[in-house]
Amino acid sequence: MFPYKKYLRLDKFPHIWCTGCGCGIVMKAMLRAIDRAGIQKDDVAIVSGIGCSSRTPGYLDFNTLHTHHGRAIAFATGLKLAKPRLKVIVVTGDGDATAIGGNHFIHAARRNLDMTVLLYNNHIYGMTGGQVSPTTPFGKKASTAPYGSTEPDFDISNLAIAAGAAFVARSTCYHATQLDKLIEKALLKKGFALIEVLTQCPTYYGRPNRLGSAVDMLKYYKENSIPVETARKLSPEEIKGKITIGVLHDIERPEFCEEYQKLVDRVRIKNE
Amino acid sequence: MRKIALMTGNEACAEAAIVAGMRFFAGYPITPSSEIAEVLSRRLPEVGGVFIQMEDEIASMGAIIGASLAGVKSMTATSGPGFSLMQENIGYASMAEVPVVVVDVQRGGPSTGLPTLPSQADVMQARWGTHGDHPVIAVAPATVQETYEWTIKAFNLSEKYRVPVILLMDEIVGHLNEKIVIPERSEIEIINRKLTTDPPEKYLPYKITEDDIPPIAHYGTGYRFNVTGLSHDESGFPTNDPVKIDALYRRINRKIERYKNEIISYKTELLDDAEVCLVTYGSTARSAKRAMYEARAAGIKVGLFQLYVIWPFPYEKLRELAVRIKKFIVPEMNLGQIAHEVECATRTEAIKVNRVDGSPVTPGEILEQIRHVSV
Numbered sequence: 001m002f003p004y005k006k007y008l009r010l011d012k013f014p015h016i017w018c019t020g021c022g023c024g025i026v027m028k029a030m031l032r033a034i035d036r037a038g039i040q041k042d043d044v045a046i047v048s049g050i051g052c053s054s055r056t057p058g059y060l061d062f063n064t065l066h067t068h069h070g071r072a073i074a075f076a077t078g079l080k081l082a083k084p085r086l087k088v089i090v091v092t093g094d095g096d097a098t099a100i101g102g103n104h105f106i107h108a109a110r111r112n113l114d115m116t117v118l119l120y121n122n123h124i125y126g127m128t129g130g131q132v133s134p135t136t137p138f139g140k141k142a143s144t145a146p147y148g149s150t151e152p153d154f155d156i157s158n159l160a161i162a163a164g165a166a167f168v169a170r171s172t173c174y175h176a177t178q179l180d181k182l183i184e185k186a187l188l189k190k191g192f193a194l195i196e197v198l199t200q201c202p203t204y205y206g207r208p209n210r211l212g213s214a215v216d217m218l219k220y221y222k223e224n225s226i227p228v229e230t231a232r233k234l235s236p237e238e239i240k241g242k243i244t245i246g247v248l249h250d251i252e253r254p255e256f257c258e259e260y261q262k263l264v265d266r267v268r269i270k271n272e
Numbered sequence: 273m274r275k276i277a278l279m280t281g282n283e284a285c286a287e288a289a290i291v292a293g294m295r296f297f298a299g300y301p302i303t304p305s306s307e308i309a310e311v312l313s314r315r316l317p318e319v320g321g322v323f324i325q326m327e328d329e330i331a332s333m334g335a336i337i338g339a340s341l342a343g344v345k346s347m348t349a350t351s352g353p354g355f356s357l358m359q360e361n362i363g364y365a366s367m368a369e370v371p372v373v374v375v376d377v378q379r380g381g382p383s384t385g386l387p388t389l390p391s392q393a394d395v396m397q398a399r400w401g402t403h404g405d406h407p408v409i410a411v412a413p414a415t416v417q418e419t420y421e422w423t424i425k426a427f428n429l430s431e432k433y434r435v436p437v438i439l440l441m442d443e444i445v446g447h448l449n450e451k452i453v454i455p456e457r458s459e460i461e462i463i464n465r466k467l468t469t470d471p472p473e474k475y476l477p478y479k480i481t482e483d484d485i486p487p488i489a490h491y492g493t494g495y496r497f498n499v500t501g502l503s504h505d506e507s508g509f510p511t512n513d514p515v516k517i518d519a520l521y522r523r524i525n526r527k528i529e530r531y532k533n534e535i536i537s538y539k540t541e542l543l544d545d546a547e548v549c550l551v552t553y554g555s556t557a558r559s560a561k562r563a564m565y566e567a568r569a570a571g572i573k574v575g576l577f578q579l580y581v582i583w584p585f586p587y588e589k590l591r592e593l594a595v596r597i598k599k600f601i602v603p604e605m606n607l608g609q610i611a612h613e614v615e616c617a618t619r620t621e622a623i624k625v626n627r628v629d630g631s632p633v634t635p636g637e638i639l640e641q642i643r644h645v646s647v
């Protein structure tokens with residue numbers, strides 16, 4: 001059994017998440033990844049915004065910063081630039097990162113600032129009671145989309161790739177053992193790394209859309225996910241409705257902190 | 273040796289911030305504050321600091337809070353519309369008690385308002401711009417020299433009391449080129465935040481101490497604490513306990529209220545025998561001073577009360593003055609934001625001299641009111 005207790009603030013339990021929620025699965029995968037990557041607790045800063053996912057840092061024994069809705073990446077940008085040796089992890093949700101925080105998300109990806117963004121995508125605003133989010137699929141119901149959503153949804157991973165992220169991977173709460181390996185890779189990557197995790201919300205997304213229990217939703221992830229290597233061999237029709245999982249994108253790009261340090265060195269040499 | 277220089281208020285602000293120890297600036301371009309960002313984009317790398325142009329003002333404010341929590345003195349600069357966007361995270365800095373300096377080089381509003389024309393219309397936004405009960409410190413220089421001095425003092429106040437401090441400049445002060453005497457480093461007082469001496473296992477980031485100002489620890493130094501914008505207890509974790517919530521809100525407000533006599537700062541001139549008092553701040557103080565001298569030359573007993581610190585406001589001092597001053601005149605580049613506070617303090621009707629057309633209040637307009645009330 002992995003020694004989770006080493007990384008938990010045990011006095012903060014029980015947690016606030018609903019029965020069957022996927023948040024705990026992602027949190028545990030992150031702890032396994034941090035442990036395997038060999039990063040010390042004092043060197044990790046976890047920054048979050050507002051929402052169910054954003055309550056994660058409160059339970060964890062690291063440097064933790066719980067900010068405003070959508071602003072985690074903005075706070076994390078300052079924190080990282082002021083102390084580049086910190087391993088900065090942003091824990092966020094689909095609404096937090098791509099609705100109210102969409103601008104910060106794409107610009108951090110564009111800058112290729114060294115941070116790992118762990119995005120719990122449950123297709124809904126859970127904490128406020130099940131309102132429609134930018135990733136609620138077309139036609140699916142929410143408390144503010146009682147007749148079904150009439151908006152197309154964001155493909156978050158593709159958004160990050162287009163914006164300039166160095167590393168992008170997708171997984172689901174069913175694929176927990178794959179998930180920690182992907183997070184570990186993201187942590188070791190120099191640059192902006194996004195892990196999009198499809199996370200079941202049986203309470204506010206599953207219930208109005210008659211998707212069954214948490215187990216049923218996890219089964220759905222199991223049956224509808226295909227590895228990216230397989231997906232690349234299939235036609236667009238064949239992968240329609242499927243969840244492509246694995247490392248979607250991994251490139252080398254100049255990283256912001258390093259580039260800024262080079263600039264400082266250049267300017268200081270010139271002035272000496 | 274003291275140096276004499278010719279510079280604008282915006283340049284003086286940027287240079288003074290570096291002297292104060294500021295090593296992180298995040299901002300978004302907006303007239304008439306942009307020169308502060310431009311100067312710092314050149315100067316900060318020279319001193320090993322970081323400059324970043326963010327995607328908006330909300331992000332700028334978030335980034336400086338993040339950097340300050342890592343232990344680096346941080347600042348942003350903006351104007352009215354951007355100041356509106358920053359309010360969300362100014363509230364966060366108040367709640368989480370993070371020292372930062374926010375420069376607002378004012379222009380007219382609401383909305384996009386008056387780009388590149390002066391105004392003093394953000395005085396109330398500085399006080400009440402964000403929601404909830406929280407303390408505020410806002411300071412307002414009238415000259416380039418005062419901008420230099422009050423930028424450093426803004427950092428000192430922020431560090432000492434763990435609060436965001438608003439430096440309320442205006443377009444005239446920001447863009448004015450004038451002579452400035454740069455003091456020697458030994459003459460400048462620099463205050464740094466009080467760091468905890470508790471071991472990590474005993475550290476409480478919001479410990480209730482005798483002085484009401486909890487000692488700070490920085491991220492990445494072995495203190496694995498939590499910071500949140502939610503109402504929190506001494507340990508920094510969210511709480512719904514009414515006793516703890518009440519203790520938090522009362523303490524963060526009390527920590528400014530109890531020290532207000534140390535924070536409040538103003539300059540008086542020729543007030544001893546005055547029957548009329550000009551209450552003024554920012555660049556308008558320059559016009560007021562000229563009007564005062566002209567009135568004195570005409571034999572009218574008028575004096576000057578120039579606010580350096582606007583919030584907290586010196587209600588008690590003005591109340592004392594009201595015992596013998598017959599009339600208070602408040603010239604402002606707004607429709608009477610501080611005049612209202614003067615009326616609250618003095619319990620008398622203040623004479624307002626207002627301009628909201630992007631032009632400065634002239635000495636002549638103030639003089640006219642001085643003559644009018646002195647008949």
